[in-house]
Amino acid sequence: MTAPALEKPPLPAQPSADPAPARTTAPASPEPAGRASSASPARRRFLQGAWAVSLLAVLITGFVGYLFTLSHVQERHYQSTAHKTFRDQLARAVAPTGAAADGDPVALLDIPAIGLHQAVVVEGTTGRDLMRGPGHRRDTALPGQAGVAVVFGRGASFGAPFAELSRLRVGDKIEATTGQGRFTYTVNVYGDGDHPISDPVRNRLVLVTGDSDWIPGSTVLVGARLDGDPETNPGGRPATVPYDKALAADKGALATLQLWMLGLLAAVVSATVLARVWHRSAAYLSLAPVVGALLWAVYENAAALLPNLY
Template identity: 80%
Template sequence: MTAPVLEKPTAPAAAPAPAPAPVVETARPAVSAGRRRFLQGAWAVSLAAALVMGFVGFLFTLSHVQERHYQSTAYKTFRDQLGRAVAPTGSAPDGDPVALIDIPAIGLHQTVVVEGTTGRDLMRGPGHRRDTALPGQAGVAVVFGRGATFGAPFAQLSKLRVGDRIEAVTAQGRYTYTVNVYGDGDHPIVDPARNRLVLVTGDSDWIPGSTVLIGARLDGAAEQNPGGRPATVPYDKALAADKGALATLQLWSLALLGAVVGGLLLARYWRRSAVYLTAAPVVGALLWAVYENAAALLPNLY
């Protein structure tokens, strides 16, 4: 007799998993035309404010760095020219170094004076007015300097007092002037001395409306003045704006806009971090050029 075969009990069937709840997509509320215009306007205003604040930052920080860099380079160039006896004694190209000036009373030491008094010339340091004598030569030497931006070499000019000394070095030697008279835009300096120096800057560390003039007489004999200097141009005058920079400003602005748009388009197809890292130096350089040309449109003594 065979043993009965016991059947293995079967486990109860698992209950079917509940079906996932259907995902109901809620439509985003449509942005009204008025709100869209508001957001676009707010974005444009924010961008404009950022550009303006960047320009202010450039004027009062980066412009000083730019001027110091040029001064350092120009000082080495001029000292080399003095050593080789090839420094200019007459007319010189715009922006070239023509003298060194020291005014201890206002903390100015071994400052390079460049040729020309346009806004661009004065971005490099104090500028010699092209139609006047060089310091130390017979006649009146006129030097302009900024009072707020690009190193602000003449910011403390109004603190000079009668008797303060001004030292100048040119290709013809070293000379000393003594401050003896003051003036301004409405009251020009009147001094019968034939050989003298006139320093000119703006009357305010904000946007200047007039000028401050400091007159000093040459101590000792003057050197020969070769003459033959060119006439001034409108941009050489005190408080003049270099309107010729407007066209250049427009070109640099277009280049900046093109770089920004190009970077945004590339970011849609390439890795954004790589595009931004590549574009940042280009945009920064173009923005610097835009700000520099915009600064040339301000009064040259600012």
């Protein structure tokens, strides 16, 4: 009997000789190391420069705002305080009639034609003195006294008391009040930096301001004669200093400005460091008044470097 033939098991399928290639995404070629390393520092330098320019623009804008807004508030505050002080001195008959300390009130000035009323005239004509109001040149007579009285006033910043001085016309009245009484002057002559006032009358008043409401390059002068008899001039006036001259800049403020700027920088750095270790909002709020006060001092000293009649 013949044994049945055994069936052979099927052979496993052989892989194809030409399999379809797998679809793969080619890796992006890496950026050259040199280009990446050079782009990052360049970007950092650009951002640092942009921040520096932005900060400088903010500071300059703030300074312009200070000159044309906040400086007027500052001058009005001083005028209000000085007016009360001088009125009290007049009432007690102790107002100065001779030499006085820098910044002390020495007279009241009224010029109705340009809308100036009860302006307190302070002693001195440096840039800092004229931040307080019109200034009496220390080596001249006081208004109402025998001789020539000279008063400077700003034309654009810090209240700009003499901004409209050029509108005065011959015949306009100027009234001054001092510890010796009330006096009236009549405008009669004009001049400028190139053509000083020439007037043979001995007892007169000369008002001086800048010739521009931008950065002045010369002066405007208005002369007025005293109506009536003058009061006694005690003399003994101190000599002027270089910063008393028309259009002079108070260069002594430069060192003070640098110190205030260092203080401002220290306050900003302190606020930045404190914000990292403390609550950010609380850090900024706590140091904001300090930064504001330091910034005000920086702007005030920077303004002293401008021409004193500005």
